[in-house]
Amino acid sequence: MSGIIKSCMQFTLKFVNLIMAMVGIAMILYGFWMLRVWHRDMSGSSYEDLDYTAPWFIYTFLGTGVALCLLTCLGHIAADTANGFCLFCYMVIISVLLLIETGIAADIILNEDWEKDIPEDPTGRFRDFKQFVEANINIFKWIFLVIFLGQGLSVLLAMALRACSPNQFSNYDSDEEFTQARLPLINNHAQQSAYVIGEPPFVNKNEAWNTNK
Structure with a gap:
């Protein structure tokens, strides 16, 4: 309309x-x-x-x-x-x-x-x-x-x-797209930080076997 x-x-x-x-x-x-x-x-x-x-x-x-x-x-x-x-x-x-x-x-x-x-x-x-x-x-x-x-x-x-005119809303649209594009990078950085602070998610089976012995 x-x-x-x-x-x-x-x-x-x-x-x-x-x-x-x-x-x-x-x-x-x-x-x-x-x-x-x-x-x-x-x-x-x-x-x-x-x-x-x-x-x-x-x-x-x-x-x-x-x-x-x-x-x-x-x-x-x-x-x-x-x-x-x-x-x-x-x-x-x-x-x-x-x-x-x-x-x-x-x-x-x-x-x-x-x-x-x-x-x-x-x-x-x-x-x-x-x-x-x-x-x-x-x-x-x-x-x-x-x-x-x-x-x-x-x-x-x-x-x-x-x-x-939609021109005045172009800045807001571009900011949303830019924020959405940056979200995966933030998530990856958070995941990498979690790996450094906590225990590693994957443990080598041979190292675990030697430790139990």
């Missing part, structure tokens, strides 16, 4: 990581599209203009997508192997990501002038993306909620798998 529950948790964790991987791939594709459009728009500008107008929003978008894909790979490996160390690293990274997302969401909700906290985007893609999100705010609310809940569920599943 415990094996079935563990398999279900592993499958659920892989499925949640698959959803986050799809989000990361979509962000990478959209980031490359924005980068291509920006290079096309800046093809007539000089080198100084290109260096001055660094597309930080595009690079941030691409970096976030790559980080999500790498994180989902780690989560898939941790779920498949149920290794305690991989699960611990996965939990720590997901927890830090959740804290960052919570801080950003709180700043956007509570601070009306949150746009002043970020640098100006020279490409204009941040403004376009913001307008696109505001036009489809109901859909994006559900998307953000699903991602946030999926990450929280990933942490809980990783904790449960780590608790069910």
